[in-house]
Amino acid sequence: MNTFKRHPGWAVTAAWGALNGILVGILALYHEDLLAVMLYVGAAVLVEIAALAVLVSSRRGPREHMRYRVPAGGGAAVPVAAAGLTIAALGFVYGFWLMSLAVPVLAVAAALAVHQGTWRRGPS
Amino acid sequence: MKTDPQAVTEPSPAPRPGGWLGVLTSTDHKRIGLLILGTSLVLLFLMGVLALLMRSQLAQPAEDVFSPQTYNQLFTIHGSGMIYLVMTPFALGLGVYLVPLQIGAPGIAMPRTTLLGYWLYVFGALTILSGFAAPQGAHADGWFSYPPMASSRYSPSVGSDLWVIGVFLAAVGMILIGWTVLWTVLRKRTRGMTMLRMPVFSWSMVATCLMVIGAFPALLAALVMLAVGRVDPSVFTSNVWNIGYQHIFWFYGHPVVYVMFFPYLAAVGEVLAVFSGRRYFAYRGTVLALLTFAALSMSVWGHHMFATGQAANNYYSLTSIALLMPAGIEYFALVGTIMGGRLVFTTPMLFALAFIPQFLIGGLTGIMVGTPVIDYHVTDSYFVVAHLHYVLFAGSAFGLFAAVYYWFPKATGVLLREGLGKLHFWLLVVGTNLTFLPMFGLGYLGMPRRVSSYFTADGFGLLNLLSSCGAAVLAAGMLVFLFNILESLRSRRPAGDDPWHGHTLEWATSSPPPEVNFTPEHPLPPITSNSPLLDLRKRRAAQVAEEQKGRA
Numbered sequence: 001m002n003t004f005k006r007h008p009g010w011a012v013t014a015a016w017g018a019l020n021g022i023l024v025g026i027l028a029l030y031h032e033d034l035l036a037v038m039l040y041v042g043a044a045v046l047v048e049i050a051a052l053a054v055l056v057s058s059r060r061g062p063r064e065h066m067r068y069r070v071p072a073g074g075g076a077a078v079p080v081a082a083a084g085l086t087i088a089a090l091g092f093v094y095g096f097w098l099m100s101l102a103v104p105v106l107a108v109a110a111a112l113a114v115h116q117g118t119w120r121r122g123p124s
Numbered sequence: 125m126k127t128d129p130q131a132v133t134e135p136s137p138a139p140r141p142g143g144w145l146g147v148l149t150s151t152d153h154k155r156i157g158l159l160i161l162g163t164s165l166v167l168l169f170l171m172g173v174l175a176l177l178m179r180s181q182l183a184q185p186a187e188d189v190f191s192p193q194t195y196n197q198l199f200t201i202h203g204s205g206m207i208y209l210v211m212t213p214f215a216l217g218l219g220v221y222l223v224p225l226q227i228g229a230p231g232i233a234m235p236r237t238t239l240l241g242y243w244l245y246v247f248g249a250l251t252i253l254s255g256f257a258a259p260q261g262a263h264a265d266g267w268f269s270y271p272p273m274a275s276s277r278y279s280p281s282v283g284s285d286l287w288v289i290g291v292f293l294a295a296v297g298m299i300l301i302g303w304t305v306l307w308t309v310l311r312k313r314t315r316g317m318t319m320l321r322m323p324v325f326s327w328s329m330v331a332t333c334l335m336v337i338g339a340f341p342a343l344l345a346a347l348v349m350l351a352v353g354r355v356d357p358s359v360f361t362s363n364v365w366n367i368g369y370q371h372i373f374w375f376y377g378h379p380v381v382y383v384m385f386f387p388y389l390a391a392v393g394e395v396l397a398v399f400s401g402r403r404y405f406a407y408r409g410t411v412l413a414l415l416t417f418a419a420l421s422m423s424v425w426g427h428h429m430f431a432t433g434q435a436a437n438n439y440y441s442l443t444s445i446a447l448l449m450p451a452g453i454e455y456f457a458l459v460g461t462i463m464g465g466r467l468v469f470t471t472p473m474l475f476a477l478a479f480i481p482q483f484l485i486g487g488l489t490g491i492m493v494g495t496p497v498i499d500y501h502v503t504d505s506y507f508v509v510a511h512l513h514y515v516l517f518a519g520s521a522f523g524l525f526a527a528v529y530y531w532f533p534k535a536t537g538v539l540l541r542e543g544l545g546k547l548h549f550w551l552l553v554v555g556t557n558l559t560f561l562p563m564f565g566l567g568y569l570g571m572p573r574r575v576s577s578y579f580t581a582d583g584f585g586l587l588n589l590l591s592s593c594g595a596a597v598l599a600a601g602m603l604v605f606l607f608n609i610l611e612s613l614r615s616r617r618p619a620g621d622d623p624w625h626g627h628t629l630e631w632a633t634s635s636p637p638p639e640v641n642f643t644p645e646h647p648l649p650p651i652t653s654n655s656p657l658l659d660l661r662k663r664r665a666a667q668v669a670e671e672q673k674g675r676a
Contacts, residue, residue, distance in 0.1 A: 008129050008319040009310030012415070016334050019419040023443065027423065030439035035364070036426070043338040043375070043422065050303075054310050061311070070231050070640065075149035078236055082243030086251065086293060092351065103644040120300045 002096035017047035077112035084109055152639055153232035156239050157221025158535060163246060164214040169602065170253075171210055174202040176599055179559075183592035184578040186485070195576035196264035197283070201252065203267035204287065208294050209249045211384040211520055216298060216336070218387050218527060219305040219329040221535065225630035226326045228314030228648050230640040233307040241300035248294030255283030263287030266574065268377060271369050272360035275353045285354060292347045295340055302336030305329055316651035320411070320547075323628040323654050324404055327411050328390030332417035335379040338422055343376035367434050374425035382421045384516060386414060388523025392476040393458055395526045398624050399473035400465025403655050406457040413457075417450035430496045431503045437496045444494030451487060455480070470624070471545030475526035476551055477660075483519030486511060489564070504574075507567025513560045523551070524601070525605075532612075533619030537635040544608035551601030558594025562587035621646070627655035 024040045084105035093096035149157055174325045181189045190198065224232050232238055255262030260281035264275040269287070272278060309322070309330050349369050353360045355362035355397045360366055404410070424447065458480055467473065489511040492498045502508060525548075533539050535656050571584045578584045622631040630637070633646040642648045 012319065012330065013310065013334065016415055016419055017338075019337065019416070020422055022424040023419065025437065027439055030436040032426070032436040032439060033367075033371070033434070035368055036435075037340065039371060039375050040423070043342065046340045046341065047334060050306075054307075057311055071151045071235055074236055075151045076145075077241055078239040079148060079243045082240055082247055085244065086247040086289075089289045089293060090251070093282060093289060 007055055007058040010058055011053050012056050013051035014048060017044050017051055020047065071075040074113050077109045080105060080112060081109035151231075151235035151239060152494065152656050153220055153224050153235060153238065154535070154637060156180050156232070156235065156242055157217050157219075160213050160217030160220060160242050160245070163242075163249070164210045164217060167205055167249060168214075168650050169606070170209045171202050171205040172599065172602055174198050174205070176595055178202065179592040179595040181572070181576060182578075182588050184589065185578055185582070185585050187577060189509040190576065192576040193261065193264065196257070196574070197262040199574060200264050200266055200269075200287075201255070201262050204252060204263070205249075206516070207380065207384070208291050209245070209252070211296075211516060211524075213245055213301075214300055214524060215332065215384055215520075216301045216305065218325075218391065218531075219332065220301060222531065222630060223305055223308055223326050223329050224312065225633065225637060225641055226323045226628050227312065227317050228325050228629050228642065228651065229312040230309060231312075232304055232641065233312055234304045237300050238304045241297040242303070244293045244297030244300070248290045248292070248297060251286050251290030251293060253284040253290075255281070258283040258286065260604070262485075266420060268373055269350060270373075270417055271350060271466075272357065272368055272472060274350055275357040275360045276355070277357035277360075288347050288351050288354070292344060295347070296341045299336060299340045299344075302333040302340070306333035306337065309333075314648060314651070315388075320408070321651055321654050321656075323390075324393045324407065324410060325387065325628070327414055328386040330384045331414040332383050334415075335383055335418050338377045339379035342372050343380075343636065346373040346376065363434075363476060367429075367432060367658040370429050370432065371435075374428045375422075377420065377428060378425040379421050381416075381515065382418060384520050385523075386418070387522045388479075388527065389454060389458075390414075391527035392479045392523045393461065394628065395462045395472045395530050396458055397466045397655070398530075398626055399470060399476070400462045401435055401625075402461055402465040403627075403653075403658065404457070405460030405463075406453065407654055409453050410457045410648065413450035413453035417447065417454070420447050420450065424494070427494050427499070430499045434631040441494060441496055445491060448491060455484070470529070471540070471542055471549055472526045472530035472547045472624075475522050475529065478549070479519060479522040479526065480516060482556065486514030486516075486519050489514065502567050504572055505567035506563045506571045506573055509558050510563030512565060513563070518556045518560060522552070522556075525549075526554060530624065532609075532637050533623050534630055534637070536613065537616075537619055539617045539619045539623060540612045544604055544611070546606060547606045548601050551597055555594050555596075555598030559591050559598055560594070562590045562594075566591075625657075625661070627658040629656060631657055 016117050021044045022041070024037060024044055027040060028037050087098050087105060088102035091102065148159070177190070178195065181187050181195055181198075203281055209237065220232060220238060224230070243291075247658060252263070260283060263269070263274075263279070263281040263286070265284065266280055269284075274284060276284070294625050300501065306329070309326055313319075313322070346369055349365065349372065353369075393410070414656070420443055422441040424440055426435035426437070427444045429435040430437050430440070469477075489507070493502060493508060493511055527542055529545055566584055568586050569583060569587075571578065571582070578588075619635050621633065621635050623635075624631070629648065629651070632649050633642055638646065649660050
């Protein structure tokens with residue numbers, strides 16, 4: 001009970017996943033196709049994994065934030081990375097020769113991210 | 125008032141690009157939010173043009189403005205665009221902009237991931253639209269693209285492949301954005317901002333983002349299935365693949381309706397509270413209703429498959445009708461908020477008030493089509509088109525415009541013109557109901573959806589003409605909206621920090637807010653409830669009254 005109070009973000013996420021778990025159980029009682037039931041189970045599990053991530057973060061970090069890390073750079077790499085991923089995806093339509101374009105673009109994005117990825121920290 | 129130390133950050137150690145490059149690569153949540161909102165508004169106009177083209181084709185019987193093949197492309201890209209590229213991104217974009225401000229955080233969690241989500245969305249949109257330049261045109265199988273129709277055997281166009289890739293990229297972008305907004309709400313709240321002090325809008329983003337995380341991966345799975353089927357169409361000779369696709373697609377396809385609804389509903393709630401001068405009514409009940417609604421919405425997908433005869437209809441009908449309970453609580457909360465309030469009829473308030481009855485039509489007809497016996501009769505007819513447009517346009521889009529008029533002064537520091545706003549509102553009310561109300565009649569008379577033409581003898585002519593006239597009124601309203609934005613930005617009327625006497629934290633800072641949201645000049649006020657600024661005003665009023673009493 002104390003964990004619920006101390007980590008309300010986790011509690012909300014986990015409870016929401018559990019509510020979906022109950023709805024899956026009722027779905028199974030209606031003899032729905034196994035594929036549909038497993039689909040719903042998969043989603044509920046995904047939410048519980050998210051809840052677990054929130055719990056781990058809550059336990060490691062403060063309940064209320066006093067120190068923020070605000071990224072000051074690295075944004076320039078992002079559109080380049082997205083362009084690289086898009087070119088790579090278009091390879092499925094126009095042929096995988098497009099990888100020869102996508103890989104250098106993604107390399108440029110990685111270089112930009114490393115070069116500009118500085119951080120600044122708020123005072124405590 | 126004491127400045128919270130977390131609101132202050134050190135100056136940037138490295139120079140960052142300025143100008144447009146700076147805007148497009150910024151990790152400031154407000155800039156990313158505005159990029160998402162701006163892009164989705166541009167796409168809203170584009171999708172509106174496609175809708176007008178469709179209505180011109182259907183205005184009269186046996187029209188020949190477009191070929192059936194072109195018409196199929198128009199409704200497919202209109203539907204896909206509105207759902208994948210306009211209403212969903214706008215809803216999440218509001219969250220990116222507003223949630224950190226409302227919970228008192230200086231930024232969003234994982235801002236570069238958020239920015240990546242935006243850029244994947246942009247490239248996804250461009251990929252989908254580039255289908256129009258493909259030799260056989262854009263994708264033409266509807267926004268849900270059922271196989272085997274959407275397999276390469278029956279839809280060999282490269283435009284269909286581009287659609288699959290584009291929707292995949294945009295969906296990945298939305299999942300990334302949803303995750304960062306959720307993490308921000310759950311882990312980045314400022315001191316004193318407990319979960320039950322968060323504004324209703326931020327709570328709506330919790331429910332929305334939980335659905336994004338739970339349901340959107342199913343869309344990716346469905347698209348992978350479709351891609352496999354486009355490589356090897358023979359897989360879609362199997363019932364498991366065809367019905368399996370429908371299950372997986374609709375597992376995403378129904379929750380996304382609520383992703384496109386909750387943030388707008390909550391925006392309407394905040395507008396109603398502020399312009400009624402009252403606290404949000406039944407706050408805790410609404411929070412519980414939002415979460416229950418979201419969970420139930422994950423369980424109703426099979427009602428889109430009643431007519432297949434291969435879904436557990438009783439279960440899906442039960443859960444669909446059970447949605448009435450949380451929806452009712454939310455509705456009563458909206459009505460309870462304005463009951464007894466001193467209403468101020470500004471443009472955002474008008475949009476918020478119109479949302480209530482208009483969405484009710486969409487919601488109640490949803491219960492009708494969630495009942496198998498009625499659904500068998502109206503499935504794939506214009507009744508369904510009318511229902512979904514009452515939900516997504518008469519409902520959600522009115523919430524969207526309430527949000528735009530309400531938060532535009534905060535985001536830009538400029539007030540929109542009230543006169544033009546009200547003209548926009550009335551044109552939209554007339555246009556919306558003239559366009560979509562006749563569609564219920566068309567559906568009842570038996571007009572199937574996705575047909576490019578009909579005969580005079582069918583008797584659909586008058587209602588279609590009315591609907592097309594309504595679309596023209598809608599277009600006029602949207603032009604007024606566009607003119608209002610451009611004119612207001614050209615001849616700027618300063619909004620001030622809090623032009624509406626807002627209740628939530630974003631109104632405590634400057635308009636537009638500074639980079640880290642709250643500064644020593646604009647500190648966070650004490651957070652005592654979900655309406656901290658209202659509390660502050662009441663405390664000040666009480667102090668003034670006390671002082672006057674003392675003097676007397």
